[in-house]
Amino acid sequence: xxxxxxxxxxxxxxxxxxxxxxxxxxxxxxxxxxxxxxxxxxxxxxxxxxxxxxxxxxxxxxxxxxxxxxxxxxxxxxxxxxxxxxxxxxxxxxxxxxxxxxxxxxxxxxxxxxxxxxxxxxxxxxxxxxxxxxxxxxxxxxxxxxxxxxxxxxxxxxxxxxxxxxxxxxxxxxxxxxxxxxxxxxxxxxxxxxxxxxxxxxxxxxxxxxxxxxxxxxxxxxxxxxxxxxxxxxxxxxxxxxxxxxxxxxxxxxxxxxxxxxxxxxxxxxxxxxxxxxxxxxxxxxxxxxxxxxxxxxxxxxxxxxxxxxxxxxxxxxxx
Numbered sequence: 566x567x568x569x570x571x572x573x574x575x576x577x578x579x580x581x582x583x584x585x586x587x588x589x590x591x592x593x594x595x596x597x598x599x600x601x602x603x604x605x606x607x608x609x610x611x612x613x614x615x616x617x618x619x620x621x622x623x624x625x626x627x628x629x630x631x632x633x634x635x636x637x638x639x640x641x642x643x644x645x646x647x648x649x650x651x652x653x654x655x656x657x658x659x660x661x662x663x664x665x666x667x668x669x670x671x672x673x674x675x676x677x678x679x680x681x682x683x684x685x686x687x688x689x690x691x692x693x694x695x696x697x698x699x700x701x702x703x704x705x706x707x708x709x710x711x712x713x714x715x716x717x718x719x720x721x722x723x724x725x726x727x728x729x730x731x732x733x734x735x736x737x738x739x740x741x742x743x744x745x746x747x748x749x750x751x752x753x754x755x756x757x758x759x760x761x762x763x764x765x766x767x768x769x770x771x772x773x774x775x776x777x778x779x780x781x782x783x784x785x786x787x788x789x790x791x792x793x794x795x796x797x798x799x800x801x802x803x804x805x806x807x808x809x810x811x812x813x814x815x816x817x818x819x820x821x822x823x824x825x826x827x828x829x830x831x832x833x834x835x836x837x838x839x840x841x842x843x844x845x846x847x848x849x850x851x852x853x854x855x856x857x858x859x860x861x862x863x864x865x866x867x868x869x870x871x872x873x874x875x876x877x878x879x880x881x882x883x884x885x
Contacts, residue, residue, distance in 0.1 A: 570707075570757055571726045571733065577756035578736030583608075583743070586615060588735065593663040593688035594625045597670075600680045601648050608742070614643050625663060629656040637811055637867030644870075646809060651675025667693050678718075687731035694721035695734040699741025705773040706745060709762035779836050787842045788871065789816045789824055790879040796857035797876070798848065799868075815872045816855060822846045827882035830874045841871060843878045 582588070585608065587599035598618060602611045618639050622628040628636070633653065640649040655673040664670050671681035682693035696704075696718050704717045704724075712720070726733040744751045750769050752758050763769040791798035799813045824844030832839045851857055858866065863876070 573756040596688045641867045692727040692730045700737045703741045703745045706763040781836045788875045800855045812867045812869045828878040843875045
């Protein structure tokens with residue numbers, strides 16, 4: 566099965582692989598940035614961030630010399646900000662030539678088995694199997710096994726084309742991302758359908774087993790947009806804040822001010838569904854812990870996604 570699997574998969578990938586910006590380079594730094602950004606984030610969402618990020622920080626040296634505020638401003642909206650901080654710490658640790666072995670890459674802050682294998686195989690052609698969620702799903706269906714992570718990792722290594730490890734890893738990821746999807750896999754389009762045990766049993770939707778989702782919580786919140794002479798009132802989260810450390814926010818409480826409602830928007834984080842009411846208010850001076858920031862310079866600071874949505878809502882209401 567192994568030679569046939571490799572041949573069919575690689576032929577399919579050559580003809581059907583998506584043209585993604587990180588697939589047009591062999592620069593390990595650019596590949597590493599893409600792999601970090603793609604963790605728990607959709608490809609379509611990553612592409613514009615990836616292109617802007619590399620335009621601003623084209624080399625590992627440029628990233629290492631950036632301030633945290635510059636880094637977070639470039640990452641703002643992509644979420645999971647520990648990824649950005651680990652990327653920054655790793656860039657400072659590299660201090661020169663990018664590491665060229667799996668173990669050296671794996672030792673970088675924030676880099677796990679998957680990321681190290683992906684970068685090592687794609688950038689340097691090293692024979693390390695990269696198993697992410699997409700790959701694990703493909704392998705679970707091909708074998709019709711509720712296999713443990715170690716077993717899937719070993720299987721990926723056995724199937725891998727050791728002459729073209731980077732291409733093989735990307736092909737397997739692509740298959741899971743576009744054909745062997747979580748719900749209603751497109752088996753009729755799958756290049757390895759005839760080798761798939763789960764499909765042969767008619768049980769392709771049963772693998773891998775899906776954990777039950779937790780209960781979602783609905784929360785109502787209010788946020789204020791306070792403008793004065795082209796400046797907006799903001800406050801900054803502490804550097805040791807548990808979430809969004811160092812990010813700037815709009816105020817949610819202003820003593821004695823009710824404000825005027827101008828709109829609403831929704832925002833979801835993990836198992837929380839928020840509904841924000843946006844209100845506008847007027848103040849003569851900034852309360853303690855707040856400061857005025859020029860509206861035209863908001864791109865210079867890491868602004869939270871909810872603040873961006875609230876400002877967009879306010880701007881729409883102001884124009885109309």
